[in-house]
Amino acid sequence: MTEARNTWFGSDTRYRAFTFVKYLTYVLLSFNVYLFLQEELAALEHTFTDGFELGQIIQVFSATIDTAAWVILLLLFELETSVLDDDKIKGPLKWTLHGIRGLCYVAVYWAFTGYYAELATLYEVTALPGIDLCGQLNQGWSLLITIDEYEPLSAANCAVTGDIYRLTGFDIVADADTLRDVQYLGWTDVINSGAWILVVIVLEIEVRLQLRGNLSDRIMEANKYLKFALYGLLFGAAAYWGYAGDFLDFWDASLWLFAFIFIEMNVFEWQYETQHQVDAEHPAGV
DSSP: OOOOOOOTTSSHHHHHHHHHHHHHHHHHHHHHHHHHHHHHHHHHTTSSTTOOOGGGHHHHSHHHHHHHHHHHHHHHHHIIIIISOGGGSOHHHHHHHHHHHHHHHHHHHHHHHHHHHHHHHHHOEEEOTTOOGGGOTTTTOEEEEETTEEEEOOTTTOOOOSOEEEETTSSEEEEHHHHHHHHHHHHHHHHHHHHHHHHHHHHHHHHHHHHTTOOOHHHHHHHHHHHHHHHHHHHHHHHHHHHHTOHHHHHHHHHHHHHHHHHHHHHHHHHHHHHHHHHHHSOTTO
């Protein structure tokens, strides 16, 4: 008979179920890289129609680069917190993992600047008082629908009322209400990206302390309140995307929250196994 696994989850069945759902979530997140690439390629047909400079690539593909970097980071955290034994994470392997993770951190911060650049673009607008958009159908203009979503200006959608604005440097127009809603979504992108950066900094500290055997219950308790605030902010961003009807961002944000809850549970399991090993080697009263 196979000996039951001594686990923080209480039973082998719960642990296997946790593992299955965890890896399914990772697969879905990896597929989101493709979905964001398709969305941003579609948006590119209306934004940088004359091409873009190398320095603008992060503004054009911020979500794709951001998601790809986070997927790699997620898998690296999975390796360190669940797959690899502690005594194997040393030497060349340790520095390789840290090097790749460092590059991912650079990409994540770079993506954050891309989100901010996109937000700034949404505030660089020119008012077009009294303009009749139906008289501009041959200008090659596009109508802003929501963030990263546009439609060619046509007879079917040109009857826009209210104040009209044009994004400076682009052949894109929007009414005041749509522009305001998209600006809010832009702020949500920036806040969400910044909050995730703070989450991963806290998690990085926990992983390094655990590898050194210094991750105490007191530190975990202190970090709990900080992460509670950050995850609350991230839940708020996901809820707002759902409310605004931005399904892809809502779906992606929800999956990421699940994924990092799994990583947090990996850390709990990792800490449990370490403590169990210590207790086995040094029984009480011996």
